[in-house]
Amino acid sequence: MNDVAIVGAGTTKYGKHLDKSATDLAQLAVKEAIESAENISIDDFDGFVLSSQNPEILQKQGNSVNHFSEFLGIKAKFATRVEGACVSGSMGLITGYMAVKSGLVDLCLVVGVEKCYELPSSSDIMAAFSYVIDRDWEAAFGSNAPMGFAMFATRHMSIYGTKEEHLAMVAVKNRKFASKNPKAHFQKPITIEDVLNSRPISKPLKLLDCCPVSDGASAIILTRRELAKNYTDTPVYIKGIGQFLINENVISSISDLTEFTALKIAAREAYKRAKIEPKDVDVAEVHDCFTIAEILEIEALGFCNKGEGGKFVEEGETDLGGKIPVNTGGGLLSRGHPIGATGICQAGIIFEQLRGEAPKGRAVDAEIGLTQNLGGWGTSQAVIIYSR
Amino acid sequence: MKIMEVPPRYPNFEQTAIKKFWDSLKEGKLLATKCSECGKTEFPPKIVCTSCYSDKMEWIELPKRGRIYSFTEMHVVPTGFKPPLTVAVVELENGVRLFSYVVNARFEDLKVGDEVEIDFQEMNWYDYKKHPYFVFRKV
Ligand SMILES: [Zn+2]
Numbered sequence: 365m366n367d368v369a370i371v372g373a374g375t376t377k378y379g380k381h382l383d384k385s386a387t388d389l390a391q392l393a394v395k396e397a398i399e400s401a402e403n404i405s406i407d408d409f410d411g412f413v414l415s416s417q418n419p420e421i422l423q424k425q426g427n428s429v430n431h432f433s434e435f436l437g438i439k440a441k442f443a444t445r446v447e448g449a450c451v452s453g454s455m456g457l458i459t460g461y462m463a464v465k466s467g468l469v470d471l472c473l474v475v476g477v478e479k480c481y482e483l484p485s486s487s488d489i490m491a492a493f494s495y496v497i498d499r500d501w502e503a504a505f506g507s508n509a510p511m512g513f514a515m516f517a518t519r520h521m522s523i524y525g526t527k528e529e530h531l532a533m534v535a536v537k538n539r540k541f542a543s544k545n546p547k548a549h550f551q552k553p554i555t556i557e558d559v560l561n562s563r564p565i566s567k568p569l570k571l572l573d574c575c576p577v578s579d580g581a582s583a584i585i586l587t588r589r590e591l592a593k594n595y596t597d598t599p600v601y602i603k604g605i606g607q608f609l610i611n612e613n614v615i616s617s618i619s620d621l622t623e624f625t626a627l628k629i630a631a632r633e634a635y636k637r638a639k640i641e642p643k644d645v646d647v648a649e650v651h652d653c654f655t656i657a658e659i660l661e662i663e664a665l666g667f668c669n670k671g672e673g674g675k676f677v678e679e680g681e682t683d684l685g686g687k688i689p690v691n692t693g694g695g696l697l698s699r700g701h702p703i704g705a706t707g708i709c710q711a712g713i714i715f716e717q718l719r720g721e722a723p724k725g726r727a728v729d730a731e732i733g734l735t736q737n738l739g740g741w742g743t744s745q746a747v748i749i750y751s752r
Numbered sequence: 753m754k755i756m757e758v759p760p761r762y763p764n765f766e767q768t769a770i771k772k773f774w775d776s777l778k779e780g781k782l783l784a785t786k787c788s789e790c791g792k793t794e795f796p797p798k799i800v801c802t803s804c805y806s807d808k809m810e811w812i813e814l815p816k817r818g819r820i821y822s823f824t825e826m827h828v829v830p831t832g833f834k835p836p837l838t839v840a841v842v843e844l845e846n847g848v849r850l851f852s853y854v855v856n857a858r859f860e861d862l863k864v865g866d867e868v869e870i871d872f873q874e875m876n877w878y879d880y881k882k883h884p885y886f887v888f889r890k891v
Contacts, residue, residue: 491830501796502851504877504885506826506833514824515841522822522864567825567859614796616841616851621822 368464369592369599370750372401372585373712378549378700381579386416386423386479387435389581393705394436394475397583401595404471404585411469411586412440415456415476417447417703421492422480432475442469449496450653451739452476453582453707454746458605460586470591476705477581489577493703496740501614510566510574510654512615512741517568517656519621523671528568530674531655532559535572535697537683538652542694544725549578549700559655573655578700582709598719598752603732604638606630606747613740622671624742627664631736634747635666638732642666645749646730647717648688649710651738652695658682661736662690665747684728692717692726707737711748718752765883770797772811777884780872782816784848785809795848817891818844820866825859832876842868842888850886857890867891 374396376389384392398404414432419425428445432438442463446456453476460474483489490508497503497512520526536556542548554572562571585595592599608630612618619625635641642665650665652658659673667688668676676682682690693699693713696706714733716722733750765774776783786793787801788808795814800807823840838854840862854862855871871889874882 485831487828487831490828491832494830504875505839505851505853506829506835506837507839508826508828508830510828511824511826511839514826515822518824519822519864564825564827566827569824611802614851616795616849618841621841 366465366467366588368461368602369587369589370584370602370711370715371587371592371595371599372397372404373583373715374398374400375547375582375705375709375712376580377547378578378580378702380481381479382481384579386419386477387432389479389579390432390475390477391435393477393581393583394473397473397585401585404595406437407439409438409471409473410441411460411463411472412438412443413456413460413463413472413474414445415447415452415474415704415708416445417449417452417478418492418495421495422478422482436475438473448744449739450651450701450703451707451737451744451746452704453709454735454737454748455707456704457584457707457711457748458607458746460584461602461605464586464588470587472586474584474586474708475581476708478702478704479579480577480702481579486577498614510569513654513656514566514569515615516621516660517654520656520660521568523622524674526659526674528560529556530659530677531568531573532556533677534652534655534658535559537677538691538695538697541692541726542698544723545694545699548694548698549576550698569654569656575653575696575701578702580700580702580705580709582705582712584708584711600715600718600750600752602748603640603751604634604636604749606632606634606637607745608633609744612743615741618741618743624660624664624738624745626743627661627736627738627745627747630745630747631665634749638749640732640749644732645688645734646732647692647714647728648690648734648736649693649713650690650695650736651706652691652697653701655697657738657742658690658695660742665734665736684726689728692722692728707735707746710735710737711750714750718750769799773797774883777872777886782814782870782886783811784814786812793846793848795850814848815845816870818842818850818868820862820864820868821849822864823854823859823862838862840868840888852885852887854888854890862890
């Protein structure tokens, strides 16, 4: 089986792109990815994976792989579209990884894209995303993403004494990193008071505990180790992957609302395959769709003990100079969350870190990086481990 | 005119395989399915057991009391709903967990472990008709 390398990465700025379509955004991300490598033209790809959560509803456009191929100018002997709600991006990366690892393709383009600001209002966008929630047993109550993560927050706070201030510290740290990332949706630094004083969304979560809805696209280029040097002197290798899906999709079915059980399993698998332990990870991009999620994730990934995530953040262990800098790209909270693109953007940020290309203020001297991406109420999880 | 709301769907309450569940709500009874081979109780109800895959499922009535397992109060909801809405996951006396509205309490009135009872009321459903459903009432 082939070792798999990343040789290129690109992303659009995340935010409101009122003047660009989903395919425009995808083109711009792919252009940057191709230009980040050497000797690659669009004709060189023989694999194409598209991660997009919701074009059928946001754009009223089906047949995604064909549709995007027209605008990307791509031909491929293996092409597929991947959808798994918010973990679509990492599922796409893992699909591309498998295609390269098995020898099915030599050079694979993985593109994630979501274009939300076509619908007239934010409640229309929220209604569109409520499709991901079980229609009969949950969404009928007006449920939406903040509701489910707030359930985790309430329970974690009740059992472990995690405080609203701990949640706010996650938002403040990630915004600080985003202030050094010109591609981030929000770049203006915020304070703990800003977070605590922001309006309630789903109590105890407030506006600044929640990631924004964003437009954007990100792309990654995968090839096998033997070919990587044709495209770059500094490839980054995928050392191990771990994915886990657990049959607890309805919020009342989740066996433990103080942890991401599926992530503990996915992480164990990824560490085993990469032959490393949590303490070996130098930098991590995790799925902070809500501040509470980052706390549950650093616990489930084994960076700190269960129940101690809030304290770990408070002690600065997830900041630069701490045990494990987390979300140096700004996280979903500040960088933004164009659903299908997020996992792919995370990989691009680790690619940048491991190549020593991250700017001052968010650069980590890293040998090993990790990305974690989730779907549903954290019940579908993907972990990818990378090395220089 | 709203351009988009949570899109309607039209579950057929008259022909569904779990018609008995919906019918029982009208009589103030809350049912779940229980596998007669391995004993697993399923909620939402299912026609095949997700554990042993037997199709010998029987209906059981769920207890009417439980405790708050977790809760939140939604202030931003999709088009068509009116905030704030207090919702909870409740663990019944037999361990089954349910999700619904808490109709008589706000976020600040609740804590994990509070006792609630099951009540029934008409709710707007996706087909824009009213259907009876279960809700929670803080005791
Ligand atoms: Zn059974």
